[in-house]
Amino acid sequence: MQETTEIQNQSEWNALVEERHGHPLQLWQWGELKASTGPWTAHRVVVKDDGRVIGGAQILVRDLPWPFRAISYAPRGPFADDDAQLARVADACADWCKEHVSSVSLKIDPAVESLELGGSWVKGKYIMLAKTAAIDLTPDEDTIMKGLHSKKARQYIRKAGRNGVVCRPAVEADLDAILAIYHDTAANDHFPLHPDEYYRAAFALFGDAGQLFVAEHEGRVLSFLWNITSANGTAFELWGGVNDEGKTLRANYLLKWTAILAAKEKGAVLYDLNGLLNDGISEFKMLFANEPIYWVGTFDKPLSPWYHLWNTALKIRSRIRKG
Numbered sequence: 001m002q003e004t005t006e007i008q009n010q011s012e013w014n015a016l017v018e019e020r021h022g023h024p025l026q027l028w029q030w031g032e033l034k035a036s037t038g039p040w041t042a043h044r045v046v047v048k049d050d051g052r053v054i055g056g057a058q059i060l061v062r063d064l065p066w067p068f069r070a071i072s073y074a075p076r077g078p079f080a081d082d083d084a085q086l087a088r089v090a091d092a093c094a095d096w097c098k099e100h101v102s103s104v105s106l107k108i109d110p111a112v113e114s115l116e117l118g119g120s121w122v123k124g125k126y127i128m129l130a131k132t133a134a135i136d137l138t139p140d141e142d143t144i145m146k147g148l149h150s151k152k153a154r155q156y157i158r159k160a161g162r163n164g165v166v167c168r169p170a171v172e173a174d175l176d177a178i179l180a181i182y183h184d185t186a187a188n189d190h191f192p193l194h195p196d197e198y199y200r201a202a203f204a205l206f207g208d209a210g211q212l213f214v215a216e217h218e219g220r221v222l223s224f225l226w227n228i229t230s231a232n233g234t235a236f237e238l239w240g241g242v243n244d245e246g247k248t249l250r251a252n253y254l255l256k257w258t259a260i261l262a263a264k265e266k267g268a269v270l271y272d273l274n275g276l277l278n279d280g281i282s283e284f285k286m287l288f289a290n291e292p293i294y295w296v297g298t299f300d301k302p303l304s305p306w307y308h309l310w311n312t313a314l315k316i317r318s319r320i321r322k323g
Helices: 010-019 028-037 083-100 141-147 151-162 172-189 196-209 244-248 251-266 280-285 307-322
Strands: 002-007 040-049 052-063 070-074 103-108 134-136 166-169 210-217 220-229 234-242 270-272 299-302
Touching: 002 010, 002 083, 010 028, 010 052, 028 040, 028 052, 028 196, 040 083, 052 083, 052 103, 083 103, 083 299, 103 307, 134 141, 141 251, 151 251, 166 251, 172 196, 172 210, 172 220, 172 234, 196 210, 196 220, 210 244, 210 251, 220 244, 220 251, 234 251, 244 251, 251 270, 299 307
Parallel strands: 070 103, 234 270
Antiparallel strands: 002 040, 040 052, 052 070, 103 299, 134 270, 166 210, 210 220, 220 234
């Protein structure tokens, strides 16, 4: 018999995620960050078959004005014992959302390359890019280094070390320098940021799941890279930046290599560089990975007659903002 229940314990939940190679955005800490800094509530739902867990999802729920009630999103979820169970787990999680939070829809975007869902699922507007690049962490260190796509990347990793660049785990006292670099990087590359308090909350909440590194030269922080990592699963790049001195000294090359090795040491089997666009940041990422990967994309399951009206309202708002 199939049943769906909610987990209330962080250790129990994270163990379920990591045992099934779940994505780090399914870890408890990510849900806590979204809940403590925004309009979301995090629910951790498992699906059981005859008492045995076959999968689940961390579901973020956001209240909406009447009559829509709520929307639900499982970031890079759900997860399952094997990919063949994903559709079944997704349907069960959707049923839970309809029954327990009266959601108009459930949005999913699992990090898999294929997925056969039932006919009630429809293509949804993406939150995270389906096109990404990733590095297999299962070979040994030398093989990973030799497998980096660009000879230039390998050369610059070594050059940064010769230049005196040192990489280390960040501490809380580094956050001011990190955020200053991030603001400059965002201004130069034209992407939006959360308020600084969001990143400070992430530092406080992530614990061992957060892998934040800085590259420095003679005590000056030049670059940072911030990942969230699930043991037995994926290291996922969240945020990063580099200043002009760091670019000159190739600090960001050595920093990424340091993060790759740290993820492998933690037990991750995949290093996801998190999304590719047609920009300089993506070109830098592709120096490390051999070819793009295309995850299956984003799907919505309508759970209310109001879904299509809500979806239309979102499209109108988007057009108004662009105009």
